[in-house]
Amino acid sequence: xxxxxxxxxxxxxxxxxxxxxxxxxxxxxxxxxxxxxxxxxxxxxxxxxxxxxxxxxxxxxxxxxxxxxxxxxxxxxxxxxxxxxxxxxxxxxxxxxxxxxxxxxxxxxxxxxxxxxxxxxxxxxxxxxxxxxxxxxxxxxxxxxxxxxxxxxxxxxxxxxxxxxxxxxxxxxxxxxxxxxxxxxxxxxxxxxxxxxxxxxxxxxxxxxxxxxxxxxxxxxxxxxxxxxxxxxxxxxxxxxxxxxxxxxxxxxxxxxxxxxxxxxxxxxxxxxxxxxxxxxxxxxxxxxxxxxxxxxxxxxxxxxxxxxxxxxxxxxxxxxxxxxxxxxx
Numbered sequence: 001x002x003x004x005x006x007x008x009x010x011x012x013x014x015x016x017x018x019x020x021x022x023x024x025x026x027x028x029x030x031x032x033x034x035x036x037x038x039x040x041x042x043x044x045x046x047x048x049x050x051x052x053x054x055x056x057x058x059x060x061x062x063x064x065x066x067x068x069x070x071x072x073x074x075x076x077x078x079x080x081x082x083x084x085x086x087x088x089x090x091x092x093x094x095x096x097x098x099x100x101x102x103x104x105x106x107x108x109x110x111x112x113x114x115x116x117x118x119x120x121x122x123x124x125x126x127x128x129x130x131x132x133x134x135x136x137x138x139x140x141x142x143x144x145x146x147x148x149x150x151x152x153x154x155x156x157x158x159x160x161x162x163x164x165x166x167x168x169x170x171x172x173x174x175x176x177x178x179x180x181x182x183x184x185x186x187x188x189x190x191x192x193x194x195x196x197x198x199x200x201x202x203x204x205x206x207x208x209x210x211x212x213x214x215x216x217x218x219x220x221x222x223x224x225x226x227x228x229x230x231x232x233x234x235x236x237x238x239x240x241x242x243x244x245x246x247x248x249x250x251x252x253x254x255x256x257x258x259x260x261x262x263x264x265x266x267x268x269x270x271x272x273x274x275x276x277x278x279x280x281x282x283x284x285x286x287x288x289x290x291x292x293x294x295x296x297x298x299x300x301x302x303x304x305x306x307x308x309x310x311x312x313x314x315x316x317x318x319x320x321x322x323x324x325x326x327x328x329x330x
Contacts (some may be wrong), residue, residue, distance in 0.1 A: 023059035025247065027255075029085035030068035032191060036215050038273045040064045040265035042142060044112070046237075049258035054251060060085075066192055078240040079135035085240070089144045089233045091172045096134040099127055102314045102321060104174035106302040109325065112143070112271060117328045119234055123321055128236075137244045139259035142266040144209055144233035145274055150222040151205025153199065155288050157226070159183060168194055168206040174245060174309055175207075178230065182301045185270040189202060198222060209233065211270065216278035219284040226288040227278075228298060237262070247262040 027050070033039050040062070047060035068083060071092040077083035090103040102108070102123075109115040118124060119141040128138035149156055151165055152154055163183035169175040171188040179186035187203050197203050198221040205222060212218075213225065237259050242251065281287055290298075310318060 011181070021175075022056060025054075025058045025085040025243075025251065026049060027058060027060045027243070028063065028068070029060055029087070030063040030074050030083060031087050032066045032071055033064065033212065034215060035064045037064075038211060038266060038270040039142065039144075041269060042262050045085070045265050046258050046262040049246070049261060050255055053254045053258065058251060058254065070190060070192065075136065075238065078238060080215060081240055081242040083240065084243045085238065085239045087142060087235045089235055091170045091175065091233065092320070093236060094172065096136070097127065097130045098312070099130060099314065099317060101174055101309065102127075103234060104172055104231060105313075105318070106174075106230045106305055106308070107299045108180045108321065110329070112146075112232075112267070114325050114328050115232045115234070116267070118321060118324055121146075121324065123317070123324065132241050135210045135241045136238045137241050139237045139239055139256060140263040142235035142237055142263055143270045144235050145211065145270055146227075146229035147209055147231045147233055148205045148213065149205060149207050149228045150213060150218055150285070152201070152222050152224070153204050155224045155286055156228075157288055157290065157294055159298055165205055166203045168197060169205045174305060175231070177308060178302050178305050180306055182298065195221065207231075210274045210277040210281065214281055219281060223285060224288070225281060225285045227290055229295070230302070235266075251316055 001261060027048075029043055031037075031039055031043065041060050047062060050058050050060050067236050068077065068086075071086070071088035072095060074083055074086035075092070076090060076094060078086060090100045093100045094104070109118065124141055128278065131138045149167070151167070153165060154161065156162060159182045162179070165184045167179050167184045168189045169179060169186045170191075176186045176188060189203065190196060194203075194206055195218070198206065198218065206218065207228070207230070208216075208218075213222075239255070278287070306318065
């Protein structure tokens with residue numbers, strides 16, 4: 001794969017920075033969100049821990065705003081060994097490990113506490129253990145958050161209100177199917193193209209966590225928002241297996257410990273920021289907060305999705321998650 005000039009320049013800068021720093025190992029870590037996001041702030045926290053606790057043996061160089069490519073491109077780079085770290089949401093990871101589709105099922109988790117319980121438990125570990133076969137190692141689950149709906153046509157309070165709306169989704173079959181069953185016209189599109197597509201009215205709306213909606217300035221081209229919370233979206237902190245295998249055991253421990261501490265930091269920060277962004281958005285958009293009964297109508301509309309994708313995801317895996325979430329509620 002020929003490296004684009006801008007990427008080549010970035011890696012040269014990273015290389016010489018590492019040399020000047022005196023590091024034995026360099027982790028180039030790239031994400032899609034911008035430098036104001038909780039995700040990037042958590043990467044900075046991770047960087048500080050790793051560089052301090054490795055005694056300067058590991059340098060972490062950070063790239064935001066898709067400077068190294070989109071999630072899929074960066075995961076491919078991890079597999080090829082041309083990039084060391086990224087932190088994608090689980091949706092694009094399904095291209096590498098099919099079981100990650102479990103996290104795309106609508107209304108799988110009722111709240112963040114349930115999500116933490118599943119991700120930090122046996123199911124979460126089982127899925128992380130599938131990644132080394134794909135050339136990646138999963139260090140920890142971070143949080144993107146519950147996905148919310150925005151549009152520029154009218155307020156959405158019931159599934160019927162979605163009928164006919166062109167809603168941008170990720171290129172994800174379950175997300176597409178869920179919006180179709182609710183009556184919308186889902187339109188898959190790359191994240192980087194979304195703002196201009198809404199501005200030019202190619203699509204009517206989109207779905208993302210509050211933080212993304214605010215930080216990407218979607219309120220400039222969207223009038224209405226609804227707290228559907230239809231999908232909980234985790235991030236997974238990934239490191240290249242080739243790079244990981246080349247680290248001494250003591251350095252692996254430094255990186256893993258930093259990932260674990262950053263997970264806690266990320267979840268706390270993301271939840272705090274999302275709550276703050278929601279309040280700010282209320283001053284810029286018409287925000288609908290659904291009642292439990294209204295949200296139940298969306299859940300009911302999406303129930304066929306579970307049956308539609310049961311064989312693809314694995315009926316046993318779905319039942320295991322449903323059993324665990326039921327136990328947690330008790």
